[in-house]
Amino acid sequence: MKRKETKxxxxxxxxxxxxxxxxxxxxxxxxIIKKAAPQAQxxxxxxxxxxxxxxxxxxxxxxxxxxxxxxxxxxxxxxxxDLSTFMVSKGTVQFPLDKPLPKGLVTKIVKFKIKENLxxxxxxxx
Numbered sequence: 001m002k003r004k005e006t007k008x009x010x011x012x013x014x015x016x017x018x019x020x021x022x023x024x025x026x027x028x029x030x031x032i033i034k035k036a037a038p039q040a041q042x043x044x045x046x047x048x049x050x051x052x053x054x055x056x057x058x059x060x061x062x063x064x065x066x067x068x069x070x071x072x073x074x075x076x077x078x079x080x081x082d083l084s085t086f087m088v089s090k091g092t093v094q095f096p097l098d099k100p101l102p103k104g105l106v107t108k109i110v111k112f113k114i115k116e117n118l119x120x121x122x123x124x125x126x
Contacts, residue, residue: 010043010044010049011030011042011044011049014026014044014048014049015027015030015049018062021097022062022067022097025062025067025095025097025101026049026060026062026067028101029060029067029069029095029101029106030042030049030060032101032103032106032107032110033051033057033058033060033106033110034051035107036106036107036110036111036114037051037053037057037110037111037114039053040052040053040057040114041053045059046059047061048060048061048068048070049061051110053114053117054114054117054118054120054121055117055120055121056072056117057071057110057113057114057117058070058071058072058075058109058110058113063094065096065097066087066094066095066096066097067094067095067097067101068092068093068094068095069092069093069094069095069106069109070091070092070093071091071093071109071110071112071113072091072113073090073091074113074116075091075109075112075113076088076089076090076091076092076093078109078112079105079108079109079112082105082108083105
């Protein structure tokens with residue numbers, strides 16, 4: 001019988017496919033998210049590492065020139081001012097490879113998404 005791979009292994013496998021410098025940034029981003037959302041489940045979605053808790057929280061990925069962080073459009077909208085120094089689109093933030101990751105900002109966004117998902121779950125039950 002073939003051993004079933006866990007989702008954590010999939011994220012480890014995703015990270016291992018990059019150069020050491022990008023692996024370090026991916027691991028840092030993963031750790032920041034895990035600390036902000038200790039009860040969240042890790043998964044792979046749309047080919048990227050992701051965290052979910054009462055729905056999807058955030059996704060992240062490495063690209064040629066940046067780290068991608070995907071808190072969906074609501075996360076971008078809620079922190080538009082704080083994100084003004086980064087390249088941003090409707091649901092994406094690009095963190096430059098040559099600058100430290102904004103740990104505090106990522107933490108705030110993840111906690112916002114946890115609260116948002118919880119509120120959505122509660123309103124659906126009513």
